[in-house]
Amino acid sequence: MSASLHRREVVAALLAERGDLLVVAGLGASAWDCAAAGDHPLTFSLWGGMGQATMMGLGLACARPRRRVLVVTGDGEMLMGLGALATVGVQGPANLAVVVLDNERYGETGMQPTHTAHGVDLAAVAKACRFVRTSTVTREDEVPGLRWAIHEAPGPLLAVVKVLAESPPLVLPPRDGALLKERFRGALLQQPAPSS
Protein backbone atom coordinates (compact mmCIF):
# COMPACT_ATOMS: atom_id res chain seq x y z
CA MET A 1 0.00 0.00 0.00
CA SER A 2 1.51 3.34 -0.98
CA ALA A 3 1.44 5.83 1.87
CA SER A 4 1.31 9.60 1.66
CA LEU A 5 0.87 10.61 5.29
CA HIS A 6 3.72 12.17 7.29
CA ARG A 7 4.07 10.61 10.74
CA ARG A 8 4.93 13.86 12.50
CA GLU A 9 1.83 15.59 11.13
CA VAL A 10 -0.42 12.68 12.06
CA VAL A 11 0.88 12.49 15.64
CA ALA A 12 0.71 16.27 16.07
CA ALA A 13 -2.93 16.19 14.93
CA LEU A 14 -3.82 13.23 17.18
CA LEU A 15 -2.22 14.85 20.25
CA ALA A 16 -3.55 18.37 19.61
CA GLU A 17 -5.65 19.62 22.54
CA ARG A 18 -5.09 16.28 24.21
CA GLY A 19 -7.03 17.14 27.34
CA ASP A 20 -6.53 14.52 30.03
CA LEU A 21 -5.33 11.83 27.61
CA LEU A 22 -2.67 9.45 28.97
CA VAL A 23 -0.07 8.44 26.36
CA VAL A 24 2.41 5.57 26.06
CA ALA A 25 4.89 5.98 23.20
CA GLY A 26 6.59 2.88 21.78
CA LEU A 27 10.34 2.94 21.34
CA GLY A 28 11.99 4.59 18.37
CA ALA A 29 10.39 6.99 15.93
CA SER A 30 6.98 6.86 17.62
CA ALA A 31 8.53 8.25 20.81
CA TRP A 32 10.34 10.95 18.82
CA ASP A 33 7.04 11.86 17.10
CA CYS A 34 5.31 12.27 20.46
CA ALA A 35 8.23 14.36 21.76
CA ALA A 36 8.02 16.56 18.66
CA ALA A 37 4.35 17.15 19.45
CA GLY A 38 5.45 18.47 22.85
CA ASP A 39 7.08 16.78 25.85
CA HIS A 40 4.37 16.10 28.44
CA PRO A 41 4.45 14.57 31.93
CA LEU A 42 1.57 12.28 30.99
CA THR A 43 3.44 10.82 28.02
CA PHE A 44 5.52 7.79 28.99
CA SER A 45 8.17 7.26 26.30
CA LEU A 46 9.87 3.90 25.94
CA TRP A 47 13.56 3.79 25.02
CA GLY A 48 13.63 0.00 25.27
CA GLY A 49 11.32 -2.84 26.20
CA MET A 50 10.40 -3.43 22.57
CA GLY A 51 7.01 -5.12 22.36
CA GLN A 52 5.79 -3.78 25.71
CA ALA A 53 3.99 -0.55 24.70
CA THR A 54 0.52 -2.05 24.29
CA MET A 55 0.82 -4.01 27.54
CA MET A 56 1.77 -0.82 29.37
CA GLY A 57 -1.28 0.83 27.85
CA LEU A 58 -3.44 -2.06 29.02
CA GLY A 59 -2.11 -1.86 32.57
CA LEU A 60 -2.70 1.87 32.66
CA ALA A 61 -6.17 1.68 31.08
CA CYS A 62 -7.31 -0.94 33.60
CA ALA A 63 -5.85 1.03 36.50
CA ARG A 64 -7.51 4.32 35.46
CA PRO A 65 -10.80 3.29 33.78
CA ARG A 66 -12.15 6.86 33.72
CA ARG A 67 -9.20 8.17 31.71
CA ARG A 68 -8.57 7.64 27.99
CA VAL A 69 -5.28 5.90 27.23
CA LEU A 70 -3.50 6.12 23.87
CA VAL A 71 -0.60 3.91 22.80
CA VAL A 72 1.35 5.35 19.86
CA THR A 73 3.74 2.81 18.41
CA GLY A 74 5.29 1.45 15.25
CA ASP A 75 4.67 -1.66 13.18
CA GLY A 76 7.92 -3.33 14.24
CA GLU A 77 7.25 -2.72 17.92
CA MET A 78 3.68 -4.01 17.57
CA LEU A 79 4.80 -7.11 15.70
CA MET A 80 7.18 -7.98 18.55
CA GLY A 81 4.32 -7.93 21.05
CA LEU A 82 1.54 -9.42 18.94
CA GLY A 83 0.32 -11.55 21.85
CA ALA A 84 -0.58 -8.33 23.65
CA LEU A 85 -3.42 -7.80 21.18
CA ALA A 86 -4.97 -11.11 22.27
CA THR A 87 -4.47 -10.21 25.93
CA VAL A 88 -6.10 -6.79 25.42
CA GLY A 89 -8.97 -8.43 23.55
CA VAL A 90 -9.70 -10.67 26.53
CA GLN A 91 -9.67 -7.76 29.00
CA GLY A 92 -11.60 -5.48 26.64
CA PRO A 93 -10.80 -2.04 28.12
CA ALA A 94 -13.21 0.49 26.59
CA ASN A 95 -10.78 3.35 27.29
CA LEU A 96 -7.75 2.01 25.38
CA ALA A 97 -6.69 3.06 21.88
CA VAL A 98 -3.64 1.80 19.99
CA VAL A 99 -2.36 3.73 16.98
CA VAL A 100 0.24 1.90 14.90
CA LEU A 101 2.29 4.25 12.73
CA ASP A 102 2.96 1.76 9.96
CA ASN A 103 5.85 2.69 7.67
CA GLU A 104 6.40 -1.00 6.89
CA ARG A 105 10.00 -0.58 8.01
CA TYR A 106 12.36 -0.96 10.96
CA GLY A 107 13.16 2.73 10.78
CA GLU A 108 15.84 2.87 13.49
CA THR A 109 18.01 0.09 12.06
CA GLY A 110 18.26 0.85 8.37
CA MET A 111 14.70 0.77 7.00
CA GLN A 112 14.54 -2.99 6.60
CA PRO A 113 11.02 -4.15 5.62
CA THR A 114 8.76 -5.45 8.40
CA HIS A 115 6.12 -8.12 7.94
CA THR A 116 3.55 -5.42 7.14
CA ALA A 117 5.53 -4.64 3.97
CA HIS A 118 4.60 -8.16 2.90
CA GLY A 119 0.91 -7.68 3.57
CA VAL A 120 0.55 -8.66 7.24
CA ASP A 121 -2.49 -6.65 8.37
CA LEU A 122 -2.29 -5.52 12.02
CA ALA A 123 -5.82 -4.05 11.97
CA ALA A 124 -7.17 -7.42 10.89
CA VAL A 125 -5.17 -9.13 13.64
CA ALA A 126 -6.64 -6.73 16.20
CA LYS A 127 -10.16 -7.34 14.90
CA ALA A 128 -9.62 -11.09 15.19
CA CYS A 129 -8.44 -10.45 18.78
CA ARG A 130 -11.82 -8.86 19.66
CA PHE A 131 -10.87 -5.18 19.40
CA VAL A 132 -14.27 -3.52 18.92
CA ARG A 133 -13.06 -0.77 16.59
CA THR A 134 -10.32 -1.24 14.00
CA SER A 135 -9.36 0.77 10.95
CA THR A 136 -6.61 1.49 8.45
CA VAL A 137 -6.03 5.18 7.85
CA THR A 138 -4.41 6.26 4.59
CA ARG A 139 -5.76 9.78 4.01
CA GLU A 140 -5.35 13.06 5.82
CA ASP A 141 -9.10 13.64 5.96
CA GLU A 142 -9.46 10.47 8.07
CA VAL A 143 -7.20 11.74 10.86
CA PRO A 144 -9.75 14.01 12.62
CA GLY A 145 -12.17 11.08 12.87
CA LEU A 146 -9.44 8.96 14.43
CA ARG A 147 -8.66 11.71 16.92
CA TRP A 148 -12.34 11.85 17.86
CA ALA A 149 -12.48 8.08 18.30
CA ILE A 150 -9.39 8.08 20.55
CA HIS A 151 -11.11 10.53 22.88
CA GLU A 152 -14.73 9.43 22.62
CA ALA A 153 -15.42 6.02 21.07
CA PRO A 154 -15.73 2.84 23.14
CA GLY A 155 -12.70 0.63 22.63
CA PRO A 156 -10.49 -1.19 22.62
CA LEU A 157 -9.57 0.51 19.38
CA LEU A 158 -6.65 -0.13 17.04
CA ALA A 159 -5.88 2.02 14.01
CA VAL A 160 -3.12 1.33 11.55
CA VAL A 161 -1.97 4.61 10.04
CA LYS A 162 0.01 4.06 6.86
CA VAL A 163 2.85 6.59 6.88
CA LEU A 164 5.77 7.38 4.60
CA ALA A 165 9.08 5.62 5.28
CA GLU A 166 10.91 8.79 6.29
CA SER A 167 13.16 9.83 9.17
CA PRO A 168 12.31 13.33 10.36
CA PRO A 169 14.90 15.20 12.47
CA LEU A 170 15.30 13.70 15.94
CA VAL A 171 13.31 15.23 18.77
CA LEU A 172 14.09 13.22 21.87
CA PRO A 173 12.10 12.79 25.09
CA PRO A 174 13.93 12.52 28.42
CA ARG A 175 15.79 9.22 28.51
CA ASP A 176 15.96 8.67 32.27
CA GLY A 177 13.34 5.96 32.78
CA ALA A 178 12.96 6.53 36.52
CA LEU A 179 12.39 10.23 35.91
CA LEU A 180 9.74 9.48 33.27
CA LYS A 181 8.00 7.15 35.71
CA GLU A 182 8.10 9.54 38.64
CA ARG A 183 6.87 12.56 36.76
CA PHE A 184 4.04 10.54 35.16
CA ARG A 185 2.90 9.20 38.54
CA GLY A 186 3.31 12.62 40.10
CA ALA A 187 1.17 14.30 37.45
CA LEU A 188 -1.49 11.59 37.48
CA LEU A 189 -1.74 10.52 41.08
CA GLN A 190 -0.81 13.43 43.31
CA GLN A 191 -3.81 15.05 44.87
CA PRO A 192 -4.11 18.77 44.20
CA ALA A 193 -3.08 20.77 47.24
CA PRO A 194 -6.10 21.56 49.42
CA SER A 195 -7.20 25.15 49.03
CA SER A 196 -7.03 27.11 52.24
Add this chain to the structure above:
Amino acid sequence: MDSGVTQVAYVPDAGHKRLIELCHAEPRMRAVPLTSEEEGVGLTAGAWLGGVKSVVLMQSSGVGNVVNALAMARECRFPLVMLVTMRGEDGETNPWQLPMGGAAAAVLEAMGAEVHRADKPEDVAPTVRTAIVRAYDAHAGETAVAVLVAQLVIGVKRFVEVSG
Protein backbone atom coordinates in the same frame (compact mmCIF):
# COMPACT_ATOMS: atom_id res chain seq x y z
CA MET B 1 -5.49 -8.16 50.25
CA ASP B 2 -3.61 -6.41 53.04
CA SER B 3 -0.66 -6.17 50.65
CA GLY B 4 -2.65 -3.75 48.48
CA VAL B 5 -2.23 -5.95 45.40
CA THR B 6 -5.35 -5.83 43.25
CA GLN B 7 -4.10 -7.34 39.99
CA VAL B 8 -2.63 -10.78 39.29
CA ALA B 9 -1.33 -11.59 35.82
CA TYR B 10 -0.29 -15.08 34.86
CA VAL B 11 0.78 -17.67 32.39
CA PRO B 12 -0.62 -20.74 34.13
CA ASP B 13 1.49 -23.30 35.94
CA ALA B 14 0.04 -26.29 37.74
CA GLY B 15 1.67 -25.01 40.92
CA HIS B 16 -0.41 -21.81 40.71
CA LYS B 17 -3.69 -23.55 39.83
CA ARG B 18 -5.49 -22.91 43.11
CA LEU B 19 -4.19 -19.35 43.40
CA ILE B 20 -5.39 -18.52 39.89
CA GLU B 21 -8.84 -19.89 40.71
CA LEU B 22 -8.99 -17.85 43.90
CA CYS B 23 -7.98 -14.67 42.05
CA HIS B 24 -10.68 -15.15 39.43
CA ALA B 25 -13.24 -15.75 42.19
CA GLU B 26 -12.29 -12.60 44.15
CA PRO B 27 -14.31 -9.62 42.90
CA ARG B 28 -11.76 -7.07 44.14
CA MET B 29 -8.97 -8.76 42.18
CA ARG B 30 -8.34 -8.37 38.45
CA ALA B 31 -6.94 -11.63 37.06
CA VAL B 32 -5.21 -11.20 33.70
CA PRO B 33 -4.20 -14.26 31.65
CA LEU B 34 -1.19 -13.55 29.43
CA THR B 35 0.07 -15.16 26.24
CA SER B 36 3.69 -14.83 27.37
CA GLU B 37 5.29 -13.92 30.69
CA GLU B 38 6.97 -10.76 29.37
CA GLU B 39 3.53 -9.20 28.95
CA GLY B 40 3.30 -9.24 32.73
CA VAL B 41 6.23 -6.84 33.03
CA GLY B 42 4.63 -4.21 30.79
CA LEU B 43 1.23 -4.73 32.40
CA THR B 44 2.69 -4.30 35.89
CA ALA B 45 4.54 -1.14 34.82
CA GLY B 46 1.48 0.43 33.21
CA ALA B 47 -0.68 -0.46 36.19
CA TRP B 48 1.83 1.18 38.55
CA LEU B 49 1.84 4.35 36.43
CA GLY B 50 -1.87 4.35 37.25
CA GLY B 51 -1.35 3.52 40.94
CA VAL B 52 -2.28 -0.19 40.95
CA LYS B 53 -0.12 -2.94 42.50
CA SER B 54 0.30 -6.27 40.68
CA VAL B 55 1.85 -9.70 41.01
CA VAL B 56 2.92 -11.89 38.06
CA LEU B 57 2.73 -15.69 38.27
CA MET B 58 4.89 -17.88 36.08
CA GLN B 59 6.70 -21.19 35.82
CA SER B 60 10.49 -21.16 35.82
CA SER B 61 10.51 -21.68 32.03
CA GLY B 62 8.78 -18.31 31.77
CA VAL B 63 11.76 -16.55 33.34
CA GLY B 64 13.48 -16.95 29.98
CA ASN B 65 10.69 -14.96 28.32
CA VAL B 66 10.93 -11.88 30.54
CA VAL B 67 14.63 -11.02 30.22
CA ASN B 68 14.59 -7.96 27.95
CA ALA B 69 11.47 -6.62 29.63
CA LEU B 70 13.39 -6.75 32.93
CA ALA B 71 15.80 -4.22 31.43
CA MET B 72 12.91 -1.76 31.21
CA ALA B 73 11.81 -2.51 34.77
CA ARG B 74 15.35 -1.93 36.01
CA GLU B 75 16.05 1.28 34.09
CA CYS B 76 12.75 2.80 35.20
CA ARG B 77 12.93 1.24 38.67
CA PHE B 78 9.45 -0.17 38.19
CA PRO B 79 8.27 -2.41 40.99
CA LEU B 80 7.72 -5.99 39.85
CA VAL B 81 6.78 -9.09 41.85
CA MET B 82 7.22 -12.47 40.17
CA LEU B 83 6.03 -15.66 41.85
CA VAL B 84 7.95 -18.39 40.05
CA THR B 85 7.07 -22.03 40.55
CA MET B 86 10.15 -24.10 39.84
CA ARG B 87 10.59 -26.97 37.41
CA GLY B 88 13.79 -28.81 36.72
CA GLU B 89 14.56 -29.45 40.38
CA ASP B 90 14.47 -32.59 42.53
CA GLY B 91 12.23 -35.22 41.03
CA GLU B 92 11.78 -33.57 37.60
CA THR B 93 10.72 -36.13 35.02
CA ASN B 94 10.92 -33.89 31.92
CA PRO B 95 14.56 -33.27 30.98
CA TRP B 96 13.56 -30.31 28.79
CA GLN B 97 12.77 -28.42 32.00
CA LEU B 98 16.29 -28.76 33.39
CA PRO B 99 18.17 -25.96 31.54
CA MET B 100 15.80 -23.09 32.34
CA GLY B 101 15.03 -24.39 35.82
CA GLY B 102 18.73 -24.49 36.57
CA ALA B 103 19.37 -21.02 35.13
CA ALA B 104 16.30 -19.15 36.42
CA ALA B 105 17.84 -17.66 39.57
CA ALA B 106 21.07 -16.64 37.83
CA VAL B 107 19.19 -15.06 34.93
CA LEU B 108 16.98 -13.04 37.26
CA GLU B 109 19.94 -11.89 39.31
CA ALA B 110 21.92 -10.99 36.19
CA MET B 111 19.08 -8.66 35.22
CA GLY B 112 19.10 -6.99 38.62
CA ALA B 113 16.10 -8.69 40.17
CA GLU B 114 16.19 -9.60 43.84
CA VAL B 115 15.71 -13.36 44.25
CA HIS B 116 14.14 -15.05 47.28
CA ARG B 117 13.45 -18.76 47.68
CA ALA B 118 10.65 -20.60 49.41
CA ASP B 119 11.82 -24.17 50.01
CA LYS B 120 9.12 -25.23 52.45
CA PRO B 121 5.36 -24.67 52.33
CA GLU B 122 5.46 -22.54 55.47
CA ASP B 123 8.03 -20.24 53.81
CA VAL B 124 5.74 -19.21 50.96
CA ALA B 125 3.41 -16.69 52.61
CA PRO B 126 6.05 -14.74 54.56
CA THR B 127 8.46 -14.72 51.62
CA VAL B 128 5.80 -13.41 49.25
CA ARG B 129 4.78 -10.79 51.78
CA THR B 130 8.40 -9.66 52.06
CA ALA B 131 8.76 -9.59 48.26
CA ILE B 132 5.74 -7.33 47.80
CA VAL B 133 6.97 -4.91 50.45
CA ARG B 134 10.46 -4.87 48.92
CA ALA B 135 9.24 -4.33 45.36
CA TYR B 136 6.92 -1.47 46.27
CA ASP B 137 9.19 0.16 48.83
CA ALA B 138 9.25 3.79 47.74
CA HIS B 139 11.86 4.66 50.37
CA ALA B 140 14.44 2.05 49.39
CA GLY B 141 13.64 2.47 45.68
CA GLU B 142 11.17 0.35 43.75
CA THR B 143 12.64 -2.84 42.31
CA ALA B 144 12.01 -6.21 40.69
CA VAL B 145 11.71 -9.12 43.11
CA ALA B 146 11.22 -12.81 42.37
CA VAL B 147 10.12 -15.56 44.74
CA LEU B 148 11.19 -18.99 43.53
CA VAL B 149 8.91 -21.66 44.97
CA ALA B 150 10.73 -25.00 45.13
CA GLN B 151 9.39 -27.83 43.02
CA LEU B 152 9.06 -30.03 46.12
CA VAL B 153 6.69 -27.48 47.66
CA ILE B 154 4.37 -27.71 44.66
CA GLY B 155 4.74 -31.43 43.98
CA VAL B 156 6.41 -33.18 41.09
CA LYS B 157 4.56 -33.54 37.81
CA ARG B 158 4.25 -37.17 36.68
CA PHE B 159 3.79 -38.27 33.09
CA VAL B 160 1.78 -41.49 33.01
CA GLU B 161 1.20 -42.99 29.59
CA VAL B 162 -1.98 -44.86 28.87
CA SER B 163 -0.99 -48.26 27.55
CA GLY B 164 -2.83 -50.16 24.83
